[in-house]
Amino acid sequence: MPRSASSLPQAYDALRIVAASDLKAPAVGEALIEVAKIALRFLGGCQRTDLKCDIPGKDYFCFQQAPARSRPINSQLFDAELALQNIEQVFHKHPAQIRQDILQATLYTAAIAYCAVTDLTKTGDQKTPGTYFEIFVGHFVARVYGVNPKNRIQVLNLDLQSELPTDFIFDLGPDKARIHLPIKTSTRERVIQVWAHQRVLDGVYGMGRFRGVLVCLAETNAKPDFGVTEVCLPNQWAIYQMFIAQMHRVYYLDVPLKYAELGKQFPFIPVIRLSNSC
């Protein structure tokens, strides 16, 4: 029998509260570590089932707690033991001081653990995994930059003045490009919003003032027959990159195969592992 996940909602609520007041604060790191530990211990008691995977070079499994199944989890990246050993240093040290393979596996494992437990224990909850992942990545980036993001910007245009709600915007100081950082567990058809917001920022503040960096978890899709596939629309991304705006980088914790190819051909969208950013 899996251990209870009953303390997870409490730990998640505590995380949200500290994150709302100061995202870059060490307390947020501690709260993220706590959530990851509870989630990983719970998953340690759940049944693992291998999935049929048609993606070359990748293997996936899911956790099960009948009748629920978790989202697909990358077998090469998920390592609960390694993550439990290294989660502290990931949120305490500068990421450049951590071995890249350890950083990669720990980030992936800790990020997907909360999502997987939610899949198993709460029906139809798509909101808290998204918020958790946003805090997870937002804190990771804010701590490295030493600055908290904003999520709305002033739009001034002659006699018009208004505010636009945005994804995270990091101001790194004068004469540096600001970072426009949308964070999504997966993109699907909503991703055109990312390029459209970048276009608005380019239009209002001038080209190059905001560097667009999209961070995602994965693009896997579970099929009812225990199969798994990656849902990718690389041609559409290329069209958005050519005709809406230029995204500077796309980071994934689990890089989809077809998006990795986008860095090698026009219009050259670099899609790489988040751990390679450090």
Added chain:
Amino acid sequence: MPRSASSLPQAYDALRIVAASDLKAPAVGEALIEVAKIALRFLGGCQRTDLKCDIPGKDYFCFQQAPARSRPINSQLFDAELALQNIEQVFHKHPAQIRQDILQATLYTAAIAYCAVTDLTKTGDQKTPGTYFEIFVGHFVARVYGVNPKNRIQVLNLDLQSELPTDFIFDLGPDKARIHLPIKTSTRERVIQVWAHQRVLDGVYGMGRFRGVLVCLAETNAKPDFGVTEVCLPNQWAIYQMFIAQMHRVYYLDVPLKYAELGKQFPFIPVIRLSNSC
């Protein structure tokens, strides 16, 4: 007791099948009339409850069949008797031959009737009202133009060639602007997609080749305490119109108050009743 809505899913399926093969065909009009009649007769047996409305000059009610409630319905526009009397002429005559107030009320009543019955009888079904409304408006427009829309376009750019899935695109012949016609029951935060797709069309084919026309049902939001409000983001629409692309017109069956104002100030987005288009 309300009459059964059991024949509605069948009528909806029949509508989808005829619409998929030839959207402008008279058979689609007949199927739409059939769905509207079944839905309106069902609603005739349901309880009506007035809603508390904070929108000046507007009144709303909902249908109830415990424990379910329908979406808010505009009391000034909904007229089941009028709609049952006039639904045939709306889908048989050219709309310019129909009195505008009759056209307006009949379109609104017939469009929202299917959505309201679905709210009452199917939990969590947001998909079929969206599809129904798309066929409803798509057929109305296709019949007037005498041409069926496409929903993907070729994107050619030097050595790249790919296809972009789009909302409806109507080709009205050489030297005429094509019509880019997204259709949504309501917009909420997803609406930036509409401007972003218009931007791609402008970029690929040149400014003015595609005229962007958005058609929506309403922007009402029901509150748990039997209140109703309109969810509008006019400042954001103005920003999209200035910095992403230009939409030519926005039509509503139930025009939201704050969006109606957008036609009177820069950047001048005309937001008007669909019946005024004819």
